[in-house]
Amino acid sequence: MxxxxxxxxxxxxxxxxxxxxxxxxxxxxxxxxxxxxxxxxxxxxxxxxxxxxxxxxxxxxxxxxxxxxxxxxxxxxxxxxxxxxxxxxxxxxxxxxxxxxxxxxxxxxxxxxxxxxxxxxxxxxxxxxxxxxxxxxxxxxxxxxxxxxxxxxxxxxxxxxxxxxxxxxxxxxxxxxxxxxxxxxxxxxxxxxxxxxxxxxHTTPIAQSILKQALAHHSAPAVAGLLDSLAGAYLAEAGETIPTTTFRRSHS
The missing domain is CATH 3.90.226.10 (2-enoyl-CoA Hydratase; Chain A, domain 1)
Structure with a gap:
């Protein structure tokens, strides 16, 4: 510390x-x-x-x-x-x-x-x-x-x-x-x-950063646009995507 x-x-x-x-x-x-x-x-x-x-x-x-x-x-x-x-x-x-x-x-x-x-x-x-x-x-x-x-x-x-x-x-x-x-x-x-x-x-750093940016824009189209343009590329590059099978298991 x-x-x-x-x-x-x-x-x-x-x-x-x-x-x-x-x-x-x-x-x-x-x-x-x-x-x-x-x-x-x-x-x-x-x-x-x-x-x-x-x-x-x-x-x-x-x-x-x-x-x-x-x-x-x-x-x-x-x-x-x-x-x-x-x-x-x-x-x-x-x-x-x-x-x-x-x-x-x-x-x-x-x-x-x-x-x-x-x-x-x-x-x-x-x-x-x-x-x-x-x-x-x-x-x-x-x-x-x-x-x-x-x-x-x-x-x-x-x-x-x-x-x-x-x-x-x-x-x-x-x-x-x-x-x-x-x-x-x-x-x-x-x-x-x-x-x-x-x-x-417990969340992942890049996902949290993208979501914070998106939430700073109050209109729904702006949020959707930011998520669509940033999330996929950033998360894939960082290896932080969650496998679909993992998601299904955790919600079954």
Missing amino acids: TDDTSGRVRLETDGPLARIVLDRPHKRNALNTHMLTELDDRLATVADSAEVRVVVVQAEGSVFCAGADTAEFAGLASETIRGRWTRLGQRVFGALADLPQTTVAALHGSAFGGGLELALHCDFRVAAPQIGLGLPEATLGTTPGWSGVSRVLGIAGPAAARMLALTGRTFSAQDALRLGIVDVIALTAESGVQQLVDDLL
Whole structure:
């Protein structure tokens, strides 16, 4: 196992599994420029790894992430915030969404605002039952700035996006599961993450990569086109095709 413990965002790798850990618990892991920059660096390292197949995003302390550290930009003009802070977060979160590996947010604690937006840029969200989730920006006179609304639209549709963004409510893990923005609730987030990671690592790397690319395109024709153009050639070249007899045996 390797462990980069510098700064406020750690990267721990153990074979095919990498963990990106927010480590600012005394500030409820609120994201400032330094943390976003470190997160960007960790994502770049993971993206270049041929060994890592699954990336878990987690946090120290009792809260996953309270959102943006508003103290950093207090007093700044709105144009400055939009021009620097918003674009930085969008770029870094976009890098998370674009990772070739499958990503899992381990929500052992609550996630609000930018913290929930961070989790929404992962492929899966696993939550402990006692947590709260929300996009409270509208109650503070602003709007989610790191593509949170568009991520909810893509993941769970307009009804969920309206409920989260327009009300600013805090939702329980169970309500978030019903809305479609949480995939798994487990007694502990770690136990749910471990089961999901085991399942993901049971698949083959190239198949998983192709499917992730296909699922990033929401229209059915785009998905079918990607699968038709990539899957056969890539899987055959890698020797990862499953014999028909094996499939029939496992489903008989």
